[in-house]
Amino acid sequence: MTKKAEHAIEVENLTKRYGDLLAVNDLSFNVRQGEIFALLGPNGAGKTTTVEIIDTIRMPTSGKVNLFGMDVTKSKHEIVPRIGVLPQGFSSFDRITVKETIQYYSRLFSCGNTDIDGLIELVNLKDKTREQYKNLSGGLKQRLGIAIALVNDPEVLFLDEPTTGLDPRARREVWDLMLGLKEKGKTVFLTTHYMEEAEFLADTVAIISRGKIIAMGSPEALIESNAKYLVLTLRSVDEKAFDIVRKMGFESVHDNHKDIRVRVEQMDDVQKILNTIQEGRASLLSLDVRKPNLEDVFLKLTGETLHKEPAGGVAQ
Ligand SMILES: Nc1ncnc2c1ncn2[C@@H]1O[C@H](COP(=O)(O)OP(=O)(O)O)[C@@H](O)[C@H]1O
Ligand SMILES: [Mg+2]
Incomplete structure (x- = not known):
C-alpha cells in the first residue's frame, strides 16, 4: 500500500558504480512535494545517473531511494504510473505529427483518459498540431517531450537537461512551462548545467560535482552563505x-x-x-x-x- 510521504523523494547515501568508476558518491537529499528541485552540475557530474535511479530506470549500487514513500527498487509498478520522464536528448518519430505522437505515447502508457487537446494547449503547440516531428524547432521538440511526460498526469516530473542546446527564447518558454507545472502542484525534478536556469526556477538547488553534492539550499541561501x-x-x-x-x-x-x-x-x-x-x-x-x-x-x-x-x- 502507498504510504503518505512527507517528501515526494527521499535519497539516502545513494552510490552508483560503473565498474571502477564511481559515478554517484553517497548522495543524500529530500525533495518536497510541489517544489522545483534542480540538480546543477557540469557534464559528467552524475546527474543523469541519479535521475535514472530515482525514476526506476537504473539500479543503485547501494543506498536507499524512496518515491512517494516507496522503495524505487521494489515498487516500480506502483511508482511508474505516478511519474513522468523527459530523458536527456529526447527524440521521437520524424514523420508522426504532434497530435499523433501524444496519442501514441498515451496508448503506449495505457492512459485511456489523456486530455490530448488540453495537453497540446498546455505546452503551447496548438498551431503545430499537424506538424511532423522532424519539422519542429528544438524548443518545440522539447515542449512536445514534456507533453509526452505528462500523458499520465503524473505527480512528479523528471526533466533531464530540458533546455540544453536551446536558444534563449526557446529556453525561456520551457522555463515558463515548468513554472506553470509547479503552479498546478506538480513536483519537478530538473537537471541542468545552466546556473541561471537553476537560479531562476528552483526552490532548492543541489550542486553536484564529480558524483558528490557539494552544496544544497535555496539559490538565495547558497549565494548568501558562499x-x-x-x-x-x-x-x-x-x-x-x-x-x-x-x-x-x-x-x-x-x-x-x-x-x-x-x-x-x-x-x-x-x-x-x-x-x-x-x-x-x-x-x-x-x-x-x-x-x-x-x-x-x-x-x-x-x-x-x-x-x-x-x-x-x-x-x-
Ligand atoms: N552506462 C554507463 N556505463 C559506464 N559509465 C557511465 C554510464 N553512464 C554514465 N557513465 C559515466 O558516469 C559519469 C556520470 O555520468 P552521467 O550520470 O551521465 O553525468 P551527467 O548527466 O551529469 O552528465 C560519467 O563519467 C559517465 O561517463
Ligand atoms: Mg546527463
Missing part, C-alpha cells in the same frame, strides 16, 4: 582609473584594457572607489554592480566553471 561580496565592473578608456582601483587594494577577478572587475564588500566601497577616481581626475565610461550568482558559488566551491555545452555527452 558569496557575500558584490561584483563591481568599471569600464573606462582611461588607464589612470584602473590604476587607482588597483592601488586601493580591492581583489580583482578580471582585468583588461577596457574594464576591471573587483569584489567589494558593500555599496560604501563602490562610493569610495568612485570618489577616489574623481579625486584623481580619471574618467569612467560606465559601472555595473551585481550580486554574486550561482556560477560564482560553483567557482568558489570547486575552482572550476560550469562549462557551456556538453560535448556529445553520454548516450541515453
Whole structure:
C-alpha cells in the first residue's frame, strides 16, 4: 500500500558504480512535494545517473531511494504510473505529427483518459498540431517531450537537461512551462548545467560535482552563505582609473584594457572607489554592480566553471 510521504523523494547515501568508476558518491537529499528541485552540475557530474535511479530506470549500487514513500527498487509498478520522464536528448518519430505522437505515447502508457487537446494547449503547440516531428524547432521538440511526460498526469516530473542546446527564447518558454507545472502542484525534478536556469526556477538547488553534492539550499541561501561580496565592473578608456582601483587594494577577478572587475564588500566601497577616481581626475565610461550568482558559488566551491555545452555527452 502507498504510504503518505512527507517528501515526494527521499535519497539516502545513494552510490552508483560503473565498474571502477564511481559515478554517484553517497548522495543524500529530500525533495518536497510541489517544489522545483534542480540538480546543477557540469557534464559528467552524475546527474543523469541519479535521475535514472530515482525514476526506476537504473539500479543503485547501494543506498536507499524512496518515491512517494516507496522503495524505487521494489515498487516500480506502483511508482511508474505516478511519474513522468523527459530523458536527456529526447527524440521521437520524424514523420508522426504532434497530435499523433501524444496519442501514441498515451496508448503506449495505457492512459485511456489523456486530455490530448488540453495537453497540446498546455505546452503551447496548438498551431503545430499537424506538424511532423522532424519539422519542429528544438524548443518545440522539447515542449512536445514534456507533453509526452505528462500523458499520465503524473505527480512528479523528471526533466533531464530540458533546455540544453536551446536558444534563449526557446529556453525561456520551457522555463515558463515548468513554472506553470509547479503552479498546478506538480513536483519537478530538473537537471541542468545552466546556473541561471537553476537560479531562476528552483526552490532548492543541489550542486553536484564529480558524483558528490557539494552544496544544497535555496539559490538565495547558497549565494548568501558562499558569496557575500558584490561584483563591481568599471569600464573606462582611461588607464589612470584602473590604476587607482588597483592601488586601493580591492581583489580583482578580471582585468583588461577596457574594464576591471573587483569584489567589494558593500555599496560604501563602490562610493569610495568612485570618489577616489574623481579625486584623481580619471574618467569612467560606465559601472555595473551585481550580486554574486550561482556560477560564482560553483567557482568558489570547486575552482572550476560550469562549462557551456556538453560535448556529445553520454548516450541515453
Ligand atoms: N552506462 C554507463 N556505463 C559506464 N559509465 C557511465 C554510464 N553512464 C554514465 N557513465 C559515466 O558516469 C559519469 C556520470 O555520468 P552521467 O550520470 O551521465 O553525468 P551527467 O548527466 O551529469 O552528465 C560519467 O563519467 C559517465 O561517463
Ligand atoms: Mg546527463
